[in-house]
Amino acid sequence: MDEIKRFLRTYGGAIIGALIAILILCTHLYNVIIWVVFVCLGIFLGNYVQHNKTEVKEKIKNFIDRL
Numbered sequence: 001m002d003e004i005k006r007f008l009r010t011y012g013g014a015i016i017g018a019l020i021a022i023l024i025l026c027t028h029l030y031n032v033i034i035w036v037v038f039v040c041l042g043i044f045l046g047n048y049v050q051h052n053k054t055e056v057k058e059k060i061k062n063f064i065d066r067l
Contacts, residue, residue: 008015024030049056 024033
């Protein structure tokens with residue numbers, strides 16, 4: 001019994017993570033998660049560009065000049 005408790009204490013997080021990953025794959029929730037991640041990245045990028053317009057313009061200009 002002690003071995004089982006030690007195993008679950010050691011690998012409990014990995015087992016729970018694997019079960020959650022299997023659940024996400026079986027229910028196709030990964031599509032929703034990908035969309036949410038892309039929307040959050042778009043929001044972050046838009047906010048960054050809005051607050052740092054001059055820096056972004058210079059970075060884009062330097063990038064285009066290197067091409």
